[in-house]
Amino acid sequence: MNAIAIDGLSKRYGRQAALCDVSFALPEGALLALLGHNGAGKTTLMKLMLGLIRPTAGRVEVLGCEPAGAALSFRRKLGFLPENVAFHDEMTGRATLRFLARLKREDLGACDSLLERVGLAQAADRRVKTYSKGMRQRLGLAQALLGSPRILLLDEPTTGLDPVLRQEFFAILSELRQGGTTVVLSSHILTELEARTELVAIMRQGRLAAWGSLPELRKAASLPIRIRLLTPGAAQGVAERLGGLDIAHVNDNTVELVCPLEDKMTVLRHLAGLGGAVTDLDLQLPSLDDLYVHFGHHRQSAEVSP
Amino acid sequence: MSPILVIAGKEVADGLRNRWIVGATLVLAMLACALALLGSAPTGSLGVKPLAVTVVSLASLTIFLVPLIALLLSYDTIVGEIERGTMLLLLTYPITRTDLLLGKVLGHCCILAIATVVGYGGAGLAVGLGQGSDPQSWAAFGLLLVTSVMLGGAFVALATLISLAVRERGTAAGLAVALWLVFVVVFDLVLLGLLVAGQGVVDPKLFSWLLLANPADVFRLANLTGFDNVRLFSGMAGLAADMRISSGTLLAALAAWMIVPLAAALILFRRREL
Structure with missing residues (x-):
């Protein structure tokens, strides 16, 4: 009931x-x-x-x-x-x-x-x-x-x-x-x-x-996930080897990637192949805040059926 | 315990906590004692029944004070709770709006009853026992107590109606003061003016029925014409002879002044959306 x-x-x-x-x-x-x-x-x-x-x-x-x-x-x-x-x-x-x-x-x-x-x-x-x-x-x-x-x-x-x-x-x-x-x-x-x-x-x-x-x-929101790579001193080099991926931000030590949720595993496999240049990795799923902003403010009609 | 009694109990507890009951009782007791002493001094030598005189003075006191106390007690009973935000929660509890309103009115009537019975009772006992009285005077005094509470109840009901009809406490306070002025001061003046200006034109019988349109006048008539000995001292003996309104009708009118505004308040409250 x-x-x-x-x-x-x-x-x-x-x-x-x-x-x-x-x-x-x-x-x-x-x-x-x-x-x-x-x-x-x-x-x-x-x-x-x-x-x-x-x-x-x-x-x-x-x-x-x-x-x-x-x-x-x-x-x-x-x-x-x-x-x-x-x-x-x-x-x-x-x-x-x-x-x-x-x-x-x-x-x-x-x-x-x-x-x-x-x-x-x-x-x-x-x-x-x-x-x-x-x-x-x-x-x-x-x-x-x-x-x-x-x-x-x-x-x-x-x-x-x-x-x-x-x-x-x-x-x-x-x-x-x-x-x-x-x-x-x-x-x-x-x-x-x-x-x-x-x-x-x-x-x-x-x-x-x-x-x-x-x-x-x-x-439903198909918000991208963000991946942050810690690449001490080799950010530019790594960024060049990521051809095809959407790079959001690069500075000396980090590279930030944006990728669709469904491509997550493909990207992760690719990143694993980069070897020692990447020392750490931070994966950020879209949070409730992101969803709230997405559904609550942006789209005009975004009915998601249960 | 019935939800009406729970609400009424809380109102009385509030009245005790914020000194409303103590304050109202003291004011009524002090003025009643003052009137009783002043009233019995000049008449004692004439050998009349002082308690009957006291009833006349107390009736006049009631007309001024009891409606004021009742209005002050109840004018924000609903609008105040809505403004403070406590009403919303209360209405989600398993209690009907009718019970909530009846409980509040009952609680306020209890506060008035305590203040009146204790405040007047002391003065009445002092005069009645100290200076002698007869059964009829005691009956008149009993009627005074009962009708005082009823008059208070009528104004509690009117104030509760005001409290439901407005959206802000300030408006309710203003309306309450206006209501007191109209019923206690203005109404009689206008009626007097009508009587003088319309001499010979307006039927005196119509005049006496018009008095029923004011709970304070109903109270006055009920007390001053109810018993022969009181009638004598109040100077109403002549008027009473003209009046075709019986004591029973007057009491019924006073009860109607309690019930009709309360019924209107109940209807308003049930329709109100929060």
Whole structure:
């Protein structure tokens, strides 16, 4: 069963189209990274999945029901972390979490261990007003995790988290996913997602500009790979022996090559034949950043089917 | 626990934390005591029932203060949460918008009830026990407490409606002040002007029904004409004879002033997209 199924989804605010004909399906236990610049429609998409707003056209189905008209029990299965999460400044962290746990009809005993888990146990009895951005974010994560949600929607979850907490955050996510929780998260920091995401959706101006696994997207974008050769003192000589290959840059000690992804092995074999002139080699695959720039900004219509 | 009670409990806890309850109670208690003492001094020698006099003074105090407290308490209840960004998260929780709004209104009514009952109760007990009273005066005092909370509830509902109708806190604050001025000050002046200018033209009966269009006047009528002994001291005895509006109708009108704005607020809230 698909945890999330979206079909021809559009949302207009007055004359402005926030989301335009988006379709995809997400199996249970998947982790989808939503990428896109501000105003690309990420938050609108999340609000539609939460049932906070109703679609202008198309369908959205989460856990088999339409979020906007779903029973309250449906929302107990959701965890949501909004972008720039805000709490009541005068309440303590613990009181905030207990209040939200009561609303979700969850066991209050879970609050303390959740606070511990996100590293807020020490600051739990301080007012939220005194919290730093990162601490608010952690409290936001704690509330999203209340009651082991089946669907976790996280809007910019890692902003303000330090690297250690970020690691811990992804550890929590993979633990939840093993239990079948489906995660959708949006982010600007692309590098951290690279190792942890198998599904990527790139949004541009309300449309799904690209969708797929990272290797699929690399292939679809056909972005070249970059190879940097370390050739102390012999750069010119090596460059001349690379006839036919696209040389991007040469200086005294290095040569930079650009080659299509599918020619990678051919080029590598050729390079291996160069002998001792090449002392080291650095291979750079197109990163998520490159894909994001490629799909998110350049091409006018680059629909990649799943 | 019902989500309405969870929300209401949080509002009351907020009221305790930010000293709203303590502040409102103290203001009401101090003014009530001052009025009770001033009110009973001149009448004591006449041998009348001082508690009935106190009810008259407290009713006038309520008309000015309770709507103001209610409006200040509730004007940013929704728009403030939307502006701070806390509403978005709350709406993704398993709670209906109706429950959320009812919980907030209930919480604010509780705050007002605590302030009114404690603030007025002390003064009432002091006067009633210290200077003597009769069952009818106690009944009038009880009616005063109940209708004060109802008047507060009506203005909480109106403020909540304002809070949902506007997009910015500042607008809501301005509207709340305007609403207080209209209902507490301007309305009566306009009505008085109409009465004087339209003498002989406007039917006095129409005039008395027009009073129902203002919750503060409904409250005034309910308290000042409800019991004979109070009527005597309030100078309403003559008017009351002319009035064809029963106490039951007045209480129903006050309840309607709570329910209708609240229903409108609920409809607005359910339609609102965030």
